[in-house]
Amino acid sequence: MKRWSAISLITRGCLHPFERADGEAGLSRIGALQIVRAPCMHSAILVHPRFDAIWPFSADHARRLWEKEGPVEFLRVSDDEQQPASTLLRAPESVDRMVLLGVPLSNDCVARFAHLKELAWSNDGLGWSEAKRAPILEALQARGVRLVRHQSEGFWGQSVSEFGFALTLSALRRIPQLHRAMLTDPGVWEYTPASGIGRPSTRGQQYGDDSRFTNGTLEGKRVRIVGAGNIASRYASFCHFFGADVAAWDPYASEPSFHRSGARRERFLERLVSDAEIFAPMVPLTDKTEGLITAAHIDALPRGTLVVLVTRAGICDMQAIRRRVFAGELSLAADVFDIEPLPLNDPLLGHPNVVHTPHNAGRTQQAGERWVEALFEQFSPV
Numbered sequence: 161m162k163r164w165s166a167i168s169l170i171t172r173g174c175l176h177p178f179e180r181a182d183g184e185a186g187l188s189r190i191g192a193l194q195i196v197r198a199p200c201m202h203s204a205i206l207v208h209p210r211f212d213a214i215w216p217f218s219a220d221h222a223r224r225l226w227e228k229e230g231p232v233e234f235l236r237v238s239d240d241e242q243q244p245a246s247t248l249l250r251a252p253e254s255v256d257r258m259v260l261l262g263v264p265l266s267n268d269c270v271a272r273f274a275h276l277k278e279l280a281w282s283n284d285g286l287g288w289s290e291a292k293r294a295p296i297l298e299a300l301q302a303r304g305v306r307l308v309r310h311q312s313e314g315f316w317g318q319s320v321s322e323f324g325f326a327l328t329l330s331a332l333r334r335i336p337q338l339h340r341a342m343l344t345d346p347g348v349w350e351y352t353p354a355s356g357i358g359r360p361s362t363r364g365q366q367y368g369d370d371s372r373f374t375n376g377t378l379e380g381k382r383v384r385i386v387g388a389g390n391i392a393s394r395y396a397s398f399c400h401f402f403g404a405d406v407a408a409w410d411p412y413a414s415e416p417s418f419h420r421s422g423a424r425r426e427r428f429l430e431r432l433v434s435d436a437e438i439f440a441p442m443v444p445l446t447d448k449t450e451g452l453i454t455a456a457h458i459d460a461l462p463r464g465t466l467v468v469l470v471t472r473a474g475i476c477d478m479q480a481i482r483r484r485v486f487a488g489e490l491s492l493a494a495d496v497f498d499i500e501p502l503p504l505n506d507p508l509l510g511h512p513n514v515v516h517t518p519h520n521a522g523r524t525q526q527a528g529e530r531w532v533e534a535l536f537e538q539f540s541p542v
Contacts, residue, residue: 201256201275202231204249209239210285211262217528219261225532229542237263246272257539262286270299280308280535308538313444315530316522317390321442323495323521324391324470325398328438331466331493331515332375338368373491373513374437374466379403384436385423386453388413391471392442396421399438407432410443433460438468445472455480461490469494470521485513495521 203226207219219236226232233255235248244266246252252269257278262285279300283293297307330336341348351365358364361371369375383399385392388410400406400422408423409432418425426432433439439461443449451474458480461467467481467490478498484490491513499506500519508514 200231201254202233203229204233204235204245204255204258206235206237206245206248206258206260206263208237208241208262208285211282212236212285214284215261215528215531217525218532221529222259222261222532222536225536244269259535264288265293265296267296267299270296270303273300273305276300276305278306278308278539280539306540308535310531310534311538312390312534314390315534316524316527317394318530319524319527320391320470320521321394321398323517324395324440324442324468327470327493327495327515327517328399328440328466328468329378331468331491332369332378334368334370334375336515337512370491370513372488373464377403378438380405382435382437383407384409384426384432384439386410386429386432386441386475387443387471388417388421388423389443392440393417393421393423395440395442396423404438429457430460433457434462436461436465438466440468440470441475442471443475445474449475451475451477453477458484458490463489464491466491466493469496472496473498482508485511488513492516495519 205219205222205226212219223232223234233249237248241248242264244264245258245260246266246269248263249255252272253274255273256275258273258276258280260279260281262282264286265281281293281297301307338348348368351363351367353359353362353364374381378399379402381399381404383396383404383406385396385406385408387393388396388408392408392410396406396408397420406421406423407426408418408421409426409429410417411427415425441453443452453476455477458477461484467485469476469492473494473496481490481492485492486507492508492511493515494508495517496519497508497516502509502516502518508516
């Protein structure tokens, strides 16, 4: 839908409004008539490279989305730009909806954005405290500007859950370990048992799994998940589709969160850990979830359990996990750690029963695009 400029005829004290597609602002006379052209209202997106460093695909996706609806003033400022948004636009008074990505506002902006109706202001890349932002946002709200904010972090739920699922399969079949070994050791192609004679449950023809830990197919495995939110419920649905026996614990989730993902609801965390073959704590790190999975829970996991970590390591007692991993009692597939970045001499790196990646599960192009979409869905239709 096009967004037209409003033009009014002023004659003999009467106001006769009509519309034209002319976007210029100004005043002209035709005989006894005065034609007053109001500025063309439009959307504006301002982005700082500091924001691009965090969400490299989001700003351009935002531009593509809004250009489908009408005029958009898109400005990517210089690396060292520090000026507030109202000084960077040609006509701030003609902006009625705006997205600021790492670009500051000032108290002067409240008056200069005279017709602003809706605003999304991302602090990513800007790094202001809420105390510094609050007076400006309150002044805008007092003037009737509606503030658009993310309602959840669901924008990277698909990316993180898929990554966790990939880590699970990789650990079950030792894919990273075999990949690395092939680069230097032709012996990985040799499947003959050490004694040369076959024995039950030992290495044999084309068998590369580690029988000390949960291994092989996901089908039939007891997958036990902490959480039933954006990430955990997706992960549960993937495992359920592959034929796993899935149970989840989350005292705050509604019943549909479980049955839609194919997970059985477990009401006691102590019972959840008692029979796990794959254990995946997948809740965000908050004051309430920090240390939620205690050393007692880790010690209650059956020997050989695969632990999958993709949200935050701080929800678990990592010292207990490390202790049992190094003792050969648990295997670990992790994208997050208690120390980040992991030092090159950290014993987790390259450990035979550990699959590790450097905390990048959530950052996909699709997550960056969904970051924008989750905001834009809240703006009023044009």
